[in-house]
Amino acid sequence: MNNAYKKEKRKFIIILVSLAAALLISFVLSMCIGRYSVSIGDTFKYLFGQPIEDVSFKVLNNLRLPRTLVAICVGCSLAISGTIYQSIFNNKLVSPDILGVSSGASVGACLGILIGFSTGLVSLFAFVFGFITVLLTLLISKAFKNKSNLIIILCGLAVGGLMSSLVGLMKYLADNEMKLAEMTFWLLGDLSKVTINDFWIAFPVTLVGCIIAVILSWRMNIVSLGKKESKALGVNYNVTTIILIIVATILTAVSVSISGTIGWIGLVIPNLVRLLIGSDNKKVVPVSMLFGAVFMVLCDMLARSIAPNEIPLSVITGIIGTPLFLFSIFKRRKEIE
Numbered sequence: 370m371n372n373a374y375k376k377e378k379r380k381f382i383i384i385l386v387s388l389a390a391a392l393l394i395s396f397v398l399s400m401c402i403g404r405y406s407v408s409i410g411d412t413f414k415y416l417f418g419q420p421i422e423d424v425s426f427k428v429l430n431n432l433r434l435p436r437t438l439v440a441i442c443v444g445c446s447l448a449i450s451g452t453i454y455q456s457i458f459n460n461k462l463v464s465p466d467i468l469g470v471s472s473g474a475s476v477g478a479c480l481g482i483l484i485g486f487s488t489g490l491v492s493l494f495a496f497v498f499g500f501i502t503v504l505l506t507l508l509i510s511k512a513f514k515n516k517s518n519l520i521i522i523l524c525g526l527a528v529g530g531l532m533s534s535l536v537g538l539m540k541y542l543a544d545n546e547m548k549l550a551e552m553t554f555w556l557l558g559d560l561s562k563v564t565i566n567d568f569w570i571a572f573p574v575t576l577v578g579c580i581i582a583v584i585l586s587w588r589m590n591i592v593s594l595g596k597k598e599s600k601a602l603g604v605n606y607n608v609t610t611i612i613l614i615i616v617a618t619i620l621t622a623v624s625v626s627i628s629g630t631i632g633w634i635g636l637v638i639p640n641l642v643r644l645l646i647g648s649d650n651k652k653v654v655p656v657s658m659l660f661g662a663v664f665m666v667l668c669d670m671l672a673r674s675i676a677p678n679e680i681p682l683s684v685i686t687g688i689i690g691t692p693l694f695l696f697s698i699f700k701r702r703k704e705i706e
Contacts, residue, residue, distance in 0.1 A: 381652050384645060388659035392441070395666040399437040400429060402674050407433070435565040437666060442571035443560075443628045444665025446620040448657040449582050451635025452642075453617040456589040456650055457610055458518045461643070465621040465635035468525040468614070472532035473502025474625040479539040479552050488562055491555075495626035502532060503618045557681030558631035560669055567627050578620040582654050585613060589650040632683050633690030634661055640697040664689075 400412045405428050411421045415429045450465035458467070466472060477498025481491035510524040536556070543549040582589075591604045592613070599606040621635070638661045639653065646652045668685045 377647075381646055381656075384656055385659065388656065388663060391663045392659055392666070395663050395670070396437055396441070399440070399666050399670045400433045402670055403428070403433065404673065435563050435568055436560050436669065438565075438568045439560060439563045439571055439627060440665045440669040441662040442568065442575040443624045443631065444634060444661040444663070445658045446571070446575050446578060446624040446661075447631065447634040447665075448638040448661025449579060449654065450617040450621045450624075452639040452650065452653055452657045453582060453589065453613050454635070455639055456593045457613055458522060459593045459595075460518075460522070461640055462636070463522070464632075465617065466529060467522055468506045468618065469502040469529035469532055470499040470618055470621045471625050471630050472529040472536070473505075474499030474622060475556055475630055476502075476532045476535050476539075478555050478626070478629070479536050479543075482548055482551050482555065483539050483543055485548075492567075492626040496622045499622035499625060500618060502528060503614075503622075507614075554681060555629040556683075558629040558683040558686070559679075559681060560628055561673070561679055563627060571623055571627055574619060574623045578616050579654075579658055581612070581616050585609065586650040586654040589613065589654075593650075628682065630683060631665075631686055633686040633694070634664060637690045637694045637697070638664060641693060644697050644700055 397409065397412060400416075401407050401409055405424070407425050407428060411425045412429065414421050415426060421429075447465055451463070454463045454465060454467055455461055474495040477494035477496070478491050480498070481494035486494065506521070506525045506528045509528065510521045513520050513524075536552075540549060540552055543552055588604055588609050591599050591602050592606060592609050594602075596606045599609070625631075639657050642653050642656045642660055646656060664686075668682060668689065672680045672682050672685045
């Protein structure tokens with residue numbers, strides 16, 4: 370028993386350290402690779418404050434650094450949101466959009482683009498509409514006497530469907546080709562316009578959200594058992610669930626408002642992590658943070674470097690995420706049966 374515990378703990382530490390190293394490596398590669406290549410030497414000189422040629426400095430300082438840092442925040446946030454929602458609803462097929470936050474954010478962003486707002490106001494609209502959509506989902510679910518999690522999920526699907534229809538309507542009304550193209554690219558995920566200001570918005574939210582998720586990770590284990598079991602074990606199910614939903618919603622809303630809609634990360638990463646280390650959220654939460662960050666940085670690097678024109682992020686995450694998700698299903702097929 371003691372040897373098995375030590376073995377599992379050692380495995381967890383090795384995975385955590387390996388992912389931290391992978392994040393550092395992917396960060397450096399992301400700084401170097403793109404349409405304009407920057408040498409590793411110049412990248413390290415820049416990171417340590419040494420002078421480099423003007424063009425390389427501008428590329429690293431104005432484009433690569435903000436974009437890579439935001440990618441880390443977005444990947445981390447979406448992975449944690451997926452982990453939280455899957456634990457709350459005890460359903461491994463749940464993603465961060467289950468309560469309609471991404472669909473609502475899409476409505477806000479498309480409305481902002483249609484009106485002609487600046488990038489900052491479009492992001493603000495996306496965040497506000499995403500949060501309002503989740504509140505709407507929860508309010509509608511309260512109208513049902515049945516308080517099961519399934520009702521909340523079904524209400525989320527219904528509200529999300531309504532928001533998707535509104536997005537379709539606004540795309541139809543966007544007769545200006547530039548606005549339609551901007552909407553489409555936003556809906557498929559895009560980090561090409563991020564600035565260091567976006568990072569300073571995303572970073573504190575991501576940091577606080579991750580800290581809360583780590584602190585409450587043991588409660589997530591208990592909440593996933595159900596209301597009766599939570600009460601028997603001394604955990605307030607309703608309060609814990611509300612706190613976790615708020616954290617996951619804010620993390621997702623902020624991420625989507627900055628990067629646009631990016632699929633698969635919140636669904637695939639938690640499932641792959643559970644495949645590696647089991648279902649204990651005290652381990653799943655920190656590993657998912659790092660895994661999500663690495664995955665997002667690598668996907669963003671591919672999106673801007675493998676084709677003459679930048680590929681939308683959701684295309685890359687979908688191409689990579691689909692086989693990974695199918696692999697996780699295959700490895701756990703006996704549990705599904």
